[in-house]
Amino acid sequence: MTDARDTGLTLNPKYDAHGLITAVVTDVASGDVLMVAHMNAQALALTVETGLAHFWSRSRQSLWKKGETSGHMLEVRDLRIDCDQDAVWVKAVPAGPTCHTGARSCFFRRVGADGLMAVDAAD
Amino acid sequence: MTDARDTGLTLNPKYDAHGLITAVVTDVASGDVLMVAHMNAQALALTVETGLAHFWSRSRQSLWKKGETSGHMLEVRDLRIDCDQDAVWVKAVPAGPTCHTGARSCFFRRVGADGLMAVDAAD
Numbered sequence: 001m002t003d004a005r006d007t008g009l010t011l012n013p014k015y016d017a018h019g020l021i022t023a024v025v026t027d028v029a030s031g032d033v034l035m036v037a038h039m040n041a042q043a044l045a046l047t048v049e050t051g052l053a054h055f056w057s058r059s060r061q062s063l064w065k066k067g068e069t070s071g072h073m074l075e076v077r078d079l080r081i082d083c084d085q086d087a088v089w090v091k092a093v094p095a096g097p098t099c100h101t102g103a104r105s106c107f108f109r110r111v112g113a114d115g116l117m118a119v120d121a122a123d
Numbered sequence: 124m125t126d127a128r129d130t131g132l133t134l135n136p137k138y139d140a141h142g143l144i145t146a147v148v149t150d151v152a153s154g155d156v157l158m159v160a161h162m163n164a165q166a167l168a169l170t171v172e173t174g175l176a177h178f179w180s181r182s183r184q185s186l187w188k189k190g191e192t193s194g195h196m197l198e199v200r201d202l203r204i205d206c207d208q209d210a211v212w213v214k215a216v217p218a219g220p221t222c223h224t225g226a227r228s229c230f231f232r233r234v235g236a237d238g239l240m241a242v243d244a245a246d
Binding site for chain 2: 006007008009010011022024026030031032033035036044048049078079080081082083084086087088089099100101103106107108109110111112113115116117118119
């Protein structure tokens with residue numbers, strides 16, 4: 001089933017009960033997924049306006065300009081929204097490691113039949 | 124702050140109140156984000172066991188083997204989990220268009236200051 005939200009050209013994000021959509025960040029150079037977070041309407045608007053990724057921190061319940069503390073900002077090169085407008089894809093140039101653990105990507109572990117294995121995102 | 128979930132090698136997904144984690148699928152060849160969906164424990168286990176992406180459909184409230192109806196399955200080449208284990212990254216070979224609209228990727232619209240613009244995911 002498709003509707004205007006699915007195929008139209010009007011921005012009409014489908015926020016969840018907490019007022020959030022999912023945000024996936026990839027490295028524009030490598031295509032690697034760097035992180036997954038959430039945006040509320042304000043974070044989305046600031047991301048569009050400033051060209052720097054902003055999120056809503058669910059743990060801190062506050063607006064979160066990525067890199068404000070660490071300096072590891074995410075410079076947005078492209079911003080996409082998906083068919084049902086409940087997720088955005090941010091293609092970015094990262095100014096440093098994206099993960100709070102210091103890893104380049106938050107996805108530094110592979111899931112296998114025997115558990116997890118540490119890998120570099122580029123592997 | 125890091126803990127065992129963040130850096131250890133034990134699979135311990137942080138399911139939300141609905142028993143779900145976020146799943147991001149990228150095309151292993153292009154790096155494009157194809158779709159964002161959700162997995163429950165069963166979908167994650169089936170994805171690992173079968174090598175084909177399984178999700179939990181929130182709209183249908185049922186297990187969803189991607190491509191079961193359309194034939195457009197997602198063959199998993201790599202599966203990663205993020206630091207806080209509430210999101211997985213599925214690198215896949217898509218057997219056809221991933222989006223229900225017929226688009227190759229669900230992210231076929233760019234978000235700009237003036238609204239949305241249709242683009243191909245590869246642009």
